[in-house]
Amino acid sequence: PLLDVIAAIPYLIHFLLVLLYPPYCFLKRRSFNSLEPTLRSLWCGGIVCSVSVLTQLFLPTAPPWFNESAVYDAEGKLLYSAYNEAGFQRFDTLTGFPLFHEMYSKSPITFGSFPSLHVAFPAVILLNGSWISWRFGAFHVCLIAWAALYSHHHYFIDVVGGFLLTFF
Secondary structure (H helix, E strand, C coil): HHHHHHHHHHHHHHHHHHHHHHHHHHHCHHCCCCCHHHHHHHHHCCCCCCCHHHHHHHHHHHCCCHHCCCCECCCCEECCCCCCCCCHHHHHHCCCCCCCHHHHHCCCCCCCCCCCHHHHHHHHHHHHHHHCHHHHHHHHHHHHHHHHCCCCCCCHHHHHHHHHCCCC
């Protein structure tokens, strides 16, 4: 249960980071002596999100949890697959609240495993100037990469793709 909680924390806050980091940069613009970090974080985040979603729409990739839960007939046709919170079902059971199930059962993109935005967003913040320290930013990218793999939400190539996406 401890690893499930450790994996759930970065997943729960990763969207908040994307929303809070540009305002943080804006508020700190005097200490940065520039508005550039704010604009760069918005630009990079927008590009990363756009490229990722376009990739997911035109090159759909099933996540590990889909492949683990899909049922096929003898000819290889998909018979059944359910929305799945993958490894986070244990977190939902532990808390007694279907938080992750509710989030992932409403996702409009089932085949959006590659590249991992869970990794890309913290990597954008890291490359733009982590708000706590460079080491903490690198730790956060590694932690969410591990959580994505541990929870069976992404394959290793998805994690690498999400990280590399931030360099383009």
